[in-house]
Amino acid sequence: MSRELCILVAVLVAACTPSRRSDAPIPPVDPARIKHEQHAQIPCGGCHRSSARPGADDHKPCDDGECHKQEFLGPPGEFCRVCHVEVTTRPLNAPLKDYPIEDPWQSLPPVFSHRRHMDSKLMESRVGFHVACADCHTRGDGAHVRPTHATCSRCHAAEAALPGTPRMQDCNGCHQGKPRQRTRARVITGDLQFHHERHRTDRKGVAIKCQDCHGQSAKSDLYDSHGPPRIESCVGCHDDANRVPYQLRMRICENCHLEKTATLTQIAPRNHLPATERPLDHTLAFRRDHAEAAERSAARCATCHTQMSGNPRQACDECHQRMLPADHRITFRELDHGPEAAADRTRCATCHVVEFCTACHAQRPRSHGFESTFFKEHGRLARLNVRSCTTCHVENFCLGCHAGPSLRGGR
């Protein structure tokens, strides 16, 4: 039996587990790429003279005499691959690589703390004002953008002269460390679609704040710890009739996913379910062991379990006096609760005081019939399970007839 059960569970788990997607290995750093550590003796501004790519001005300043003049005077070769995709004899047609380069490796990643920049008190004490998300992430035309150097320069340029802040000239003020893998959290991946411009206001015109979704940004000190928005923040609005029309509810997968969910492995996970659904942590195990969670936040229970007071103290009875465990079926009530009480009486005592048991066990059971024939004919039933008699009758009651040491077996 147990073997078949194991096989069944294994088959189900296997069926529900998607074929493992092999994550594409991260490509190595482009070997032709310029190596900052080899240029450490040159000030940053020696190459990065403007926001344009170094060398954009007819290879300046790379072809300076003390640097790479010889390479530029010579025939095109591998050196060209630092900036060009391919080497060609037609220099004006040689395609350029992207700049900034869009690969998984970041040469000199900036040290940027959202937490510090969004700490209003800290900002006011340091520089006298504070900023909001839109100050850096919104372009003049209102489009959402990733900040550039020009964005930073509004405050960090020398002209701004804000005390206690790194200046744009001091590249090391932000760009520290070694090349490392980009950790930019890409949330909109796969078949997911999202449009910031459609999320400016809710259906009633109330502005949707950035932190409604990007609440974790204000806590991050590095890009590494800059978490993506939680799906629960989507659910919170998309299940709220006051904020989102019915057509955009969470339960309509196609609102966000371009591909229709069709297979077993693409069921909407529980965290996509609305707040009115069973919470994520209400698992089968939670049904059995929820005492600590309930003690910690009884008010949370009361939002759904409406018979509760919401008072956080001494509130277990408000549920336990009313809700039944899943195994309390009709056969449990009539027949099977005895072995359970014998094996784990503390479980019963969580809800039931002894009078609850007595209220039934003091009644004459149906099996005893109306007439007193049971007195003579109880043997057959008793022989099947004598304990069913001794649950209500004291032992001496039986010995009244089954008396005498000779009739009493065992010790």
Next chain:
Amino acid sequence: MKRAMTKASRGRPAERARLRTLIVGAVLAATPAAAEPSLVLTREPTPRSLRMRPRVLAQAPSLPPRPRPPMPVAPTVSATTAEPIEGLDGLRDVTQPVSFSLNLGYQVDGARPSGRAGLGSPAPVPGRDYSTLRSYGFGEAFLSTRGVVYSRLETYFALRFQAARKIVTDGVDATGAERDVQVTSPIATWFERSGYEFRTGWAEIKDFLPARFGLQKLRVRAGNQFVYGPWILHLDGLYATYEGPTLTASLYGGPRHSDYTRDQTERRPVAGGGSLRIDLRGITNAVPIAVTGEYLTLTESDETGEGQVDTELVQVDWRPRRDIVVIGQIRGVNGELASQRIELRTRYKQVTNFVFDVTRRFSGDWRWDPSLVTRPTQDLTEAKRYLDLGPVLPQLIASARAGTLIRENIDLLGRVAIATDTVENDEPVNTFSAPYFELAGAFEVRLRRQVAFGFSVLSRQTVRPARLEGERILDEHGPIDELPDDSELGEEGFTELGTTLKMTLGARRFSAMVEVYGRNTRYSILYRDPIAPLPETDVRGGGRFTVDAWVGQRIRLFASYDVSSALDTSPDINGYKSLRMTLTGIY
């Protein structure tokens, strides 16, 4: 000609290069080279959103923030914070001053006769031997208030009432006089009676004293209430507690409130007790330990004949990490060690739980609760007025439970338990304290967004003295047979399987569930009857169908139909049936 063209074409780039060099040289000569590289950035026009927010503006009153709705994972709703919840479908706002819920229901229980005789009686006559149907109405009302009349006051009332039709027939009493005799119910439960009872009704006041000496942390609750100490105590009395970050102390007392019966209204035992908890985490996180001491005394009970019972409990709660808890507990009854328990709880990522606990009980422990510890001598013919599971035997029970959620759709639970007695040779063994081994598991898989399938198994194998075929008691029809030893009585083991299929359009919209289960019980065979052999196993099953529908956000309709298969132990009926319907209104 071809060579000439080639030569000419070679000459042109050279001229161009020379010309370019001259131009560049002239430009360079005209423009002085920068001595130091300068970082000149193209400044973007100041966006209209960039406002240098001065301190004054930052402190200017702004529009009240829109409250975030509670998320399924960890709603931040708290009764102690004034964060309102608005515009949230279906969820109740616990911060509302008044919350009310009324539940009205009707239940019908039935057991249809099969026409066959029972194991201990002839074929019953419906209406005389028992009632085929039993119906009753019931209701529950819940009312909680917060800050009504007085801002520091909270109240909670839970009332239960029911109306059952008594089914009687003509009969005679012991003196031969004719009188109405109540017909036995098809299903024996306590729902036979009519009336109402206040299940809970308390008023609590807090933060009402001045802050001096920390008195604002005092909380007093009075009325019919439950108190969670060494035992879950239901009393009509007073509960006062001081809750500080390090020290929590409470005192309580009052007559015990009896549930489901009014037998104890004449002279109820009085319960009193207190607790003291020192949580070192309130001082330093380096020692994450809390120590709790509890005391409970219950005066003499006329009902059980039990004298005064004193219970002491000491508990140490160690939390080395946020999701790891180790609890050690010792309980004493009347000065003797009654039980020891150690429990380990861990949690990982909210949905993976592991619980391991070991409990050791001693013979001085409660039989059921503090109202029953040592049962006095009884009348020879007395039926047990209180459920008596016999004297407690020294026992060691270890159990482990683990559960997790895979891919947020496959819910798994596993459980294993083992119990063994630590009885000395001269101590009698009780049928209710037999050693056992238990294995249980369950899983639930969501097949579609609205459909989930579940499966559960529970098997408990009990260790009892076994009788070989030849050692079994010969069942002689007529004479009174020998009684076996108490420890031999009972089931040897059972296995229960169950499946569920759930469909939901939203937990507070519409959901339905079908459940089918079966159970195979093996009893210890103590008798042999060559003429009419008894079955060695009892196989039975059942099913349940529930529907839960919401009309708007305030009205809930619930119906449940429970049915069992035919029962080997009750061949006189075709099984049990029960229909329960409720209508709930929420304010």
